[in-house]
Amino acid sequence: MLDREDAAIGSTGSNPEKLPVKEQAKRCGNESSLTASRTPFAVPIGGQRTSTPVRRWKTKLPMGGKQAYWHWCYCLNATYSADIAGARLLSHVELHQLSLYCLPVLAMVEGGTGKLESPRFYTWASEQNIPDPASNRSEAGCLAMQLMSVRKDKYFGTMAGVRGFSDPNAQINPDGKSVFYQEVIPEMSPLTDTLLPFYLNDAGGYYVNATQCMQAGSNVWAPNHAALNGGLNNHWPMNNSEWSWGYFKKEDIPVHYAIAESWTVADMYQEGVMSCTDPNRVTWMSGTVNIPGGKQNASQGGPVLDNNRTPGCEIDAQGQPFNCYPFDWKTVPEFYEDAGVTWQVYQDTDNYVDDPLVFFKLFQNLKSDTSLYNHGVAFNANNSLDAFYADAAAGTLPHVSYIVGPGELSEHQPNRPIDGGWLQKQIVEAVVNGKGYNDTVLMISYDETGGWGDHVIPYHSPAGTPGEWIEDPYGEVGYTYSGPGFRLPFYIISPWTRGGHVFTEHADHNSQIMFVEEWLSELGYNVTTDQMTDWRRSHMSKLVNAFDFDHPDYSIPTLPDTPAPLTDSNGNLLGPGPCQSEYPNQNPPIPWGQQTEAGSLISEDGFKTVRGYLTEGRYLVFELGGYALTNPGSSSTTFTATKATEAHETINQRWVVHALTDDGNQFTISSALDGRYIGSHVSLVNHNTGAETYTVTYLSGSGYALQKENGDYLTIDDKGTVQITSKVTYFQTFSVTYSS
Incomplete structure (x- = not known):
């Protein structure tokens, strides 16, 4: 009898599509092998449950990351239906998979062609239509990724249940003090020789609004590596900024907290490169910045260590070229295009030049009538943020969506975090209230730290790892790792991550790429970028364990109200300007010599x-x-x-x-x-x-x-x-x- 999993797929492995429809039909119609299954079984037909003699077999649906679900397909003598044991609705993805692997067999058994007109499936409780595979919607689910700009301990250091200011494993440095104690020199303050993390709005009043448009330190390569101080990680005030060690609480960024805590937040997600915007966005879209020893060669541009959008190269302290622009290696969307995976960059013209595809030679030279151009770098009604909202609502998103927001809503200092929270809320609500939410994953992350500090020493490769380590081009810190860098906020919105979880695996921007590869593999696509370094591929998380595909939760939380960003009379975003005008002194006073651990290292219960x-x-x-x-x-x-x-x-x-x-x-x-x-x-x-x-x-x-x-x-x-x-x-x- 074919109740055993190995019998269901034979010797073809775990891919059901490798088992020919005719062979499945033959098995389904084999009286001797299915006699034990020919018993009355309640199958919902036309919305009513009825007992009908059925023949059944088990098939494997490629769903759920590395897992796959076994479901019964029922061969009915007179009625083309299928049933899944379990009191839950079928997702569009499962319905489509059933249409691929069950219905053709049912039709073949009855002497047909393997195709059925207007097939319908029923669960125990209700029925759903099978999505039209000819539509432009991804019939096998979709994934959307939004990359904001900067921050970690500043945002979630006080969050309950994550690795923040209550860290019991915080590094103890040779001076006997934990990494939370940052070194301070007398020129900064004669009152103390250390600075603990401090609440930016502790003074209240004026600063509650002023700090929304403040600037702390620098996000570029040199000051961040200097703050790391050879791994002691105790020079943020000295080598970056004393405000780098400040933080917000939930009341300052309520939307961010609500989203992260309603689904799954990752507290060990790191920037790809210990530097600024462009290196990290290039990593996000290609998996590399061309550090020597990796999969690219020197003629292809890079190594991308800082922002440089001028053609040509800079010369490092050793007399070698670096930051060579533009770039000429293959991006991840090109792999999607080759494999027939649908994808789209959604953006408006005020995108802060945050679409990294424009930094690549191929995309700079594309004609406007090409698919890569229209899906990757074009500005039109089909790829605007309004188009994303409409596609999400209609359930017509492509397999993979990249969301590049306006600069004023990016949270890149001095842009206001509360404005970025408003944008995140719009995107989340568009997805979770859309017709395709049951099949959709939304990942929200940040590109780099923005000059804000993090107490966790970056997880990184051993010295000398090809494509990871480089001689400091500025001649300050010697031979060092390019990344992964400091931690960033990262949260995953989906039915499989709902419910207030913390994901603890080491991850970085490459993890998003690898998750999409895993996701697409389960949908039958073979997409693997060959540009990522071996160390990242083998050591950074694929994010699959953040999901519980066996227990989805389709409930939708209510997110906090938040004011819309200010605009002019024409609807143009005003960004931080009004805030800076109203609050000319945005940076709060530093609590030199006034701190205690009890008052500084706080976390929510x-x-x-x-x-x-x-x-x-x-x-x-x-x-x-x-x-x-x-x-x-x-x-x-x-x-x-x-x-x-x-x-x-x-x-x-x-x-x-x-x-x-x-x-x-x-x-x-x-x-x-x-x-x-x-x-x-x-x-x-x-x-x-x-x-x-x-x-x-x-x-x-x-x-x-x-x-x-x-x-x-x-x-x-x-x-x-x-x-x-x-x-x-x-x-x-x-x-x-x-x-x-």
Whole structure:
């Protein structure tokens, strides 16, 4: 009987399209192989459930990142219908896949041609029409990407449940102080020799509005590498700006928080290059900036380390050319074009020159009647932001959409963050209220830091990695890595990321490229850029683990109201001008010598469920079956399990993981209560030398397995007792931030 997955696809692998329709029809009509399935089965027909003798087989629908879903296709003697067990609506994507892999077989079994007119599918609860594959809508789902400009700790350092100012793994520098303590020289202030992060609007009043159009430090290569200070990361005030160490709270950027916390926020997403706008947008669209040793050669332009839009090259401190413009390697949209993937850059004429395709020789020389031109660099009614809103509403977005907003709404300083929040709200609401939302992923990210600091030392490649390391062209910091750089805000809006999660994997702009490759692969397209460095491809996240494709949530949150950006009488955006005129002194006073950790390193109370492989930087609660791993206190030499709480706030249940390597999945685990480590079996020990190493693995939809050195796993039985077992079990894990 064909109830087994391997029988369903035979020896053809996991691609159902490799199994010929005739072969599927033959199997479906084979009495001997399907006799056991020829039983009355309730199949919804015409909106009513009826019992009809059916023949059925299982087929694999290529959905859900690396996963694929098995569904039953039912062969009916008289009625062409199909049913999926499960009380939920079918998405347009699933319906289309069923039309490809089920209906042709049904028709073939009945002696037809393999095609059916006006096919319809029914779920348990309701019916949906199959989308017309001939329409210009992506019949297999779509992905939209918006790249804003700058900021990280400044935005989300106080957010609940993320790696922010409550980071238990913050680097301790040789002076014994954490990276939060930035060095200050007497010329800056005689009152102190350090500066902690500070709330920009602490003074209130005037500055609540003034700081919206302030400028902090510089976003270019030299001051950012100087702030890194050889990995100590403690020279932001000295080498960039003292305001670089300031931050906002939720009340200052409520829309950003609402979007990020309503879906999934990534707290380890980094800029592609530790520099400014153009290098990072070029990475976003091509996967590289042509650092020596990569996949390009010197004649193709670059290495792109700073903004340079003048033809020709700059000369570095070693007398070598760099920042050579324009660029001549293949962009990611060209790979889409070659593969027949539909794509579009949506933008208006006031795009701040933020469409990086115009920096490439090919696009500069395109004729206006070509597909690449019209989809990539044109300005017309078909690719405006209004066109994006209309396409999203109608469910006619292409497979891949790039959104390039107006400069005044980009949040690039001194443009106001609240104006950028307004734009993000328009885009999010267009997508989630559109007809295609059930099949759509929207990613919102930022290109670079904008001169704002970040306390996390960038995750990067080993010295000498081809295409990653370069001699500093300005002769200041020696041989250094080009990126990935400091962290940026990044959040993913989709039914599969809904619900307030934090994604913890190392990621950068290349991750978006690789996710699209994975997404398209599941839809039958073979698209892989050959321009990305090997290290990025093998070490940066593909973002797939941010999604739970088995448990979509189609609910839509209500986002906060926010005022529309100011415009003139003709509707032109005014940008930061009115703010700067009304508030001529935008930068707030620095709290020199007035700070304490308790007043500076603050986070909102709360939690987020964790997704993706673990990295350091959070207090974690591990729960299973209504219980949580617990440190009973100093009187006990073993850890136990106690009842979990709804808010996951109990300090006895908080743990901290300590990575053995920067990019591995092996950790020691300590208690937030008293710093003791988990030792052998279920013991608690006073020092990390006696700690047991745990291998922590993640399974989407299930959680985290904690595997001991001997290969066994931690678990909690139904009576709330910690056990060691050979059977893998998964803990639901929460990242928590509480002040007590």
